[in-house]
Amino acid sequence: MIAASACLLGYCCRYDGRTSPSPALVKRAHEEAVLPICPEQLGGLPTPRTPSDLYGGDGFDVLDGRARVLDRDGRDVTKAFLKGAFSALEKLTKRNIQVCFMKDKSPS
Template sequence: MAGSGIILVSACLVGRPARYDGRFLDTTDFLAFLEGKRWIAVCPEMLGGLGWPRPPADLEGGDGYDVLAGRARVINAEGVDQTREFIRGAQAVLDMALSLDVQAVYLKDRSPSCGVHPMVDERGRRRGRGVLAALLAENGLPIIEVVGKKRSEPK
C-alpha cells in the first residue's frame, strides 16, 4: 500500500484518556491488531482544545460535512457551541495525516468527531458521519471505522 506505512488511530481505541465521559474502552483486540504496525494515537476533540472528561456534544442541523460547510453546528450538553473546537481539532489531525503521508486512519464508531457510518443513538436520533471523518474523507484519506467496546465505569 502507498504511504509512509504509518497509521493514525483514535486515541480512545488504544486506552488513552480521551473520551468525554471519562470511560476507557476494552483495547485488547485493537492493540493486538496494531502489533508490529507503526501507529500514532490522536483525539481530535482534545487537539481542538476540549478537556477530559467533558460534557457530551452532538451535531445539530446536519452531519460532519454540513458542519465543515457552515450549515450545521456542534453543541454540547450545556448548550455551548463547540463547532470551532471540533473543526480545529479535525484540521490538526488532517495536517498530521498529510504531513506523515499516512496509510489509513482507524476511527472509533458512534462519535460526532470520529464516527464514519451513520448511527442511531439511545434516544432514537440519527447522526451522520462525524466532523473528523468527513474532513479526512473530503481529502481522500482512507478511513476505517472500529467498534469501541466499553469496559470501565465513568469517573
C-alpha cells in the first residue's frame, strides 16, 4: 500500500472545499490500495477553512518550534498543523507505508 494527499486523489478537502486531483494518482488508486491522508483535516481544521502559510521558516522549523503556521485571518494554527502531521505519521507508520505522494506548496 502507498499513501497520497487526499486532495490529489479527488477528495474535496482543500481549504476552499475543492480538490486538486492528479490524474496519475487517481488512476493508480483504481489499480492498487492508496491511503488518502489530509493532515489539515486530521488536525481538526474545518473544510472549507481560511488558508494558512508558514512564518519564520519551513516545516522543519515548525517542528523545532522556530516557525509558526498562521491563517490569513492571523490565527495561530500551528498546533492543529502539528497534530495533523503527527496523526498522519501515525497512520503511515501503523500500516508500514513507505511511499507517500504529497501535495507541494502546502504548509502541511
